[in-house]
Amino acid sequence: MRAAFGNTTAVIRAAIIDLDGTMLDTVPDFELALNGMRAEFELAPITQDVIHPMVGKGSEKLIRDVLALDYDAARIDALFDDAMAAYQRHYLAINGERSSLFDGVIEGLQAMRSLGLRLACVTNKPIAFTTPLLAQKGLAPFFELVYGGDSLPRKKPDPLPLLQVCKDFDLAPSQVLAIGDSSNDAEAARAAGCFVLTVPYGYNHGRPVQTIDSDGIVNSLLDAAELVRAHNSTQN
Ligand SMILES: O=C(O)COP(=O)(O)O
Numbered sequence: 001m002r003a004a005f006g007n008t009t010a011v012i013r014a015a016i017i018d019l020d021g022t023m024l025d026t027v028p029d030f031e032l033a034l035n036g037m038r039a040e041f042e043l044a045p046i047t048q049d050v051i052h053p054m055v056g057k058g059s060e061k062l063i064r065d066v067l068a069l070d071y072d073a074a075r076i077d078a079l080f081d082d083a084m085a086a087y088q089r090h091y092l093a094i095n096g097e098r099s100s101l102f103d104g105v106i107e108g109l110q111a112m113r114s115l116g117l118r119l120a121c122v123t124n125k126p127i128a129f130t131t132p133l134l135a136q137k138g139l140a141p142f143f144e145l146v147y148g149g150d151s152l153p154r155k156k157p158d159p160l161p162l163l164q165v166c167k168d169f170d171l172a173p174s175q176v177l178a179i180g181d182s183s184n185d186a187e188a189a190r191a192a193g194c195f196v197l198t199v200p201y202g203y204n205h206g207r208p209v210q211t212i213d214s215d216g217i218v219n220s221l222l223d224a225a226e227l228v229r230a231h232n233s234t235q236n
Pocket residue numbers: 018019020021055056057058059122123124125126156
C-alpha cells in the first residue's frame with residue numbers, strides 16, 4: 001500500500017467519515033423513496049442503475065435530477081416543492097429498511113476508536129434522515145459529531161463542514177483524515193487541507209474511483225484504520 005500521508009509529521013487525531021456509499025449502501029432506500037414520490041406524479045419507476053450516479057450531492061440536486069428525466073426546467077421549478085415534500089415523506093417512512101452496512105465498517109470504526117481517533121460523520125444527507133439511520137444501523141455511538149447536508153450553510157464539496165469539525169475538535173486540518181466514496185468528499189477535504197482516503201465500492205457520480213484526487217484508495221474502513229495506525233506509529 002502506498003504511503004497515504006506523504007511526509008507529514010502530524011499525528012492523525014480524528015477522522016471525518018461520509019455516510020452514503022462509504023458506510024451504508026443506501027441506493028435501495030433511495031429507490032423506494034424516489035419511486036414513491038414518482039408514483040404520486042404518475043411517473044414510471046426508475047431503477048437503481050439510474051439512481052446510483054445521482055447520489056451524493058444532497059436532496060435538492062437529487063430531486064431536480066430525477067424530475068429532469070421527464071420534465072423541462074420550468075416544470076421542475078413548478079413541481080419542486082411538492083416533489084421534495086413527497087420524497088421526504090416517503091424517505092422518512094422507509095429510512096434504513098433496505099440499506100445495509102458495507103464490509104469492514106463496524107470493525108474499521110472500532111479500530112479507529114481504539115487508536116484514540118475522534119470521529120465525525122459528515123454527509124450531504126439531510127440531518128432528519130441521518131440521525132435515525134445512524135442509530136438504526138448501530139453507527140451512532142461511534143460519532144461525537146454528525147453534520148447533515150442541511151446542518152450548516154454550505155455542504156460538500158464546500159470545505160465548510162470539514163473545517164467546522166476541525167474547529168469543534170480543536171485540531172488543525174492536517175491532523176484530520178476524511179474518508180469518502182466520491183469526488184465530492186475529496187474536493188471538500190483538499191479545500192479544507194485534510195487528508196483524504198477513498199473507498200472504491202461507493203457511488204462517485206458514475207465515474208471511476210481512480211479519477212478522484214485523493215491520498216489513496218482503501219478497500220474498507222478497516223484498511224483505512226490500519227494506514228492511520230502505521231502512520232501514527234512512525235510519529236511517536
Ligand atoms: O447526497 C446525499 O444524500 C448523501 O451523500 P453522502 O452521504 O455521500 O454525502
